[in-house]
Amino acid sequence: MSDDLRIIAVPALADNYVWLLADASGRAIVVDPGEAAPVRAALARERLDLAAVLLTHHHPDHIGGTEALIQGGQTPVYAPNDDRIAFAAHRVAHGDRVELDNPPLQFDVLGIPGHTRTHIAYHGHGIVFCGDTLFSVGCGRIFEGTPEQMLASLDRLAALPGDTLVCCGHEYTVTNCAFAATVDADNPSLTRRTAQARALRERGAPTVPVSLADERACNPFLRVDTDAIVTALPDAPDRVGRFAELRRRKDEFRAPAA
Numbered sequence: 474m475s476d477d478l479r480i481i482a483v484p485a486l487a488d489n490y491v492w493l494l495a496d497a498s499g500r501a502i503v504v505d506p507g508e509a510a511p512v513r514a515a516l517a518r519e520r521l522d523l524a525a526v527l528l529t530h531h532h533p534d535h536i537g538g539t540e541a542l543i544q545g546g547q548t549p550v551y552a553p554n555d556d557r558i559a560f561a562a563h564r565v566a567h568g569d570r571v572e573l574d575n576p577p578l579q580f581d582v583l584g585i586p587g588h589t590r591t592h593i594a595y596h597g598h599g600i601v602f603c604g605d606t607l608f609s610v611g612c613g614r615i616f617e618g619t620p621e622q623m624l625a626s627l628d629r630l631a632a633l634p635g636d637t638l639v640c641c642g643h644e645y646t647v648t649n650c651a652f653a654a655t656v657d658a659d660n661p662s663l664t665r666r667t668a669q670a671r672a673l674r675e676r677g678a679p680t681v682p683v684s685l686a687d688e689r690a691c692n693p694f695l696r697v698d699t700d701a702i703v704t705a706l707p708d709a710p711d712r713v714g715r716f717a718e719l720r721r722r723k724d725e726f727r728a729p730a731a
């Protein structure tokens with residue numbers, strides 16, 4: 474990430490993160506504002522002016538604060554092509570590029586369907602805003618797609634440079650680590666990440682952003698081709714089968730009480 478950019482995770486709702494990305498001049502973009510109040514508070518506290526809103530998918534916990542933030546439409550909104558996002562927006566899809574003048578930011582739009590059919594990510598400046606598709610040590614539920622689609626979307630994200638900072642939509646890391654240990658317990662990177670995530674949460678700090686390289690090392694949903702996951706899921710026929718089985722088990726997983 475460039476030195477003159479600042480990234481801030483704003484906790485919202487139960488366990489969402491709204492992301493702020495600001496330049497040195499104090500102009501900021503906001504990604505997935507599920508509610509407005511904590512975003513307004515963060516903008517005021519950090520002395521930032523809102524320049525644009527980027528949305529990854531239509532779920533209310535990612536868009537619910539948008540109308541209250543955009544001052545009657547003065548602030549541009551970028552969103553996937555989905556009529557479940559009702560307000561006026563610049564509609565973007567895979568292969569498009571978001572070009573902002575002030576702050577001067579550029580993002581490539583990646584189509585990453587599976588959690589929802591029109592889910593997108595924004596990649597630029599060494600950062601990816603990936604909504605509810607890739608979480609740290611986990612991935613989103615498949616509500617509107619197939620395991621094949623979701624795995625292809627995760628493959629697309631995992632192909633970004635290793636130093637890319639993953640900015641996801643929820644704080645699920647500690648629970649995700651507990652699930653990951655059920656299939657990848659001997660992975661030292663997972664052990665390290667688990668300890669780190671617990672320590673961060675104990676002091677109320679976010680566990681994200683995290684580097685994509687770390688995710689490739691720890692996240693079972695990005696590790697379906699590794700010997701560890703192949704061995705853990707001997708009945709699955711192929712990588713899509715392993716991914717689908719991991720996702721099925723995670724849907725049923727309840728973390729042990731802390």
Ligand SMILES: [Zn+2]
Pocket residue numbers: 530532535588605
């Ligand atoms: Zn969602």
